[in-house]
Amino acid sequence: MSYLVRRLEFFFITLWAALTINFILPRVMPGNPAQAMLVRYHGRVSPQTIHTLEVALGLNNHQPIFQQYLQYLGNTLTGNFGTSVTFFPSSVGDIVKQGLPWTLGLVGMSTVIAFALGTVIGMLSAWRRGGFLDAILPPVFIVTSAFPYFWLGLIVLLVLSLTLGWFPLGFAYDITGSIELSWSFVGQVISHGFLPALTIVITSIGGWILTMRNTMITTLAEDYVKMARAKGLSPVRIMFMYAGRNAILPNLTGFAMSLGFVISGAILVEIVFNYPGLGFTLLQAVHSEDFALMQTLFLMITLAVLIAVLAADILTAWLDPRTREAS
């Protein structure tokens, strides 16, 4: 179990690091957000609000910094994130709760699809090395992985939605309708989510194809694969049960570590499609200089990634007996 213990240790250290970055940033960056807000609202903000904001951002220097830090940790762990300026008077926690399911659904689904599809394509192109598939797909997807997520989103929007009219123009469901549990609502969610998901899959699949192909090539040279061939096992069986199964393990770890990059791109996709998830909310927070909301969103997105990483680690421990052995 030492593997999982080490991964748990990593989980908590990273979480602590993210919390601390969040605490330090407003204190080391130049400028005073509270004063900036005062100017922005031409003094329409009460001095009390300013004071609350200063406390939240650590701009009142009356307390020793360590005490501020403890207070901040306590507030964060009890889910007390303060009030949002953008969506006044909602609390930051409520705003995050509204956006979270959309982001988890969109990013989760499209990432799993991209990973599964990329892994299979990578496996096939390594198996038929230099074949038709191998000659076309990896180079094509290296190029698409260099596309900016948001730009591809704009193009997809222009072609499939504006010109051809096949898909709705953005948001997560028909804006006239309400959130309910019915088939028509599910249909709306799928048709609205299709284009953003397509964008994420196209731009992120290249990475999975390449790494899977590369690890698969290394695995195919192993002795047990030769042995399986010598035994006359069917190629499909060798490909999936012998080589593929072992090649997928490092890819899975890579998958977990890369989620941070994927979610970064997904945020831009949400912005292009006005998709009401955390990324879109983050942009609104940036534009209205809502620092409390911004920082909470950063924490929540990090937490989501960390939980996904931990899940992938547990999966790895379950799949790979070597990680379970005490070293």
Place this chain on the structure above:
Amino acid sequence: MAVRVVIDVAPMEAPPASTRAGVLGAVGLALLRSRKAMFGVAMLAFFSLVAVLAPVIAPYDPHALQFDPILGPSAQHLLGTTSFGQDIFSQLVWSTRQSLVLAIVAGLVATLISVIVGVSAAYLGGLWDHVLNLFTDVFLVIPTLPLMIVVAAYAGSGGVAVLIAVIVLTGWSYGARQLRSQALSLRNREFLEAARVRGERSPYIIVFEVLPNMTSLIVAIFLGAALYAVLAAAGLQFIGLGDPNDLSWGTMLYWAQANGALLAGSPIWVLAPGICIALLGAAFALLNYAFDELSNPALRPVRRKKA
């Protein structure tokens, strides 16, 4: 933003480094043979040329608001005009400068930090390795864009220097991890043992014995970091966190989006800078791929044997 899949590099054989010219010659030759690499080199050369010759190539002042808004492409305006009546082609040409410089500078600084952190982690070992490695992993996992957005928002629209600092801060960890793995595999090699026996000091060994053997990986990491910088800068500028008065492809996309270019019937305003970003990104990505094949001979393309 490109996905970067993080996998510890298997211990790779360093190229037989007899002379430095020999290594570089071999690298050059291998690049010439790879079509992917040649495309990347050609693309980079093209953009560098455009960046240097911008005043000659661009027909108009990119900032001047002297034309009718939203003109279609014509002989006078190759790509039409913006909603403000600026010539899109001139803007595109001038923007090449900042986008290219940003990618290269941010890529270089991020690579430098990767080398320092990765190689010293591997070479110092023990507690240092543990701490530096953990530090690297933490930065690897924390989602970069939200972090970039928060930092950039606090810094205000601070222009290119802020963008570069933010990109470097979030972009060094990937390379550091790869370099550490390779440096670890080199650590116990005989030529390093020999240098230690000769009584060389650590800095000398790292700079003159270890690093030359990691040249191709370091170049690959620079290319990856430059690709990351291209896409990250475009993303940040697109959501309005750059200086909106700067001339770069990301800023062009910001103005295009802010003025609803797609709906207003000037899709070229969106298409053109995006294609440039994608081409510059693809140039770095393809070169990176070619270097990957170079440093890991197992991945080199094979000609299929006829049965």
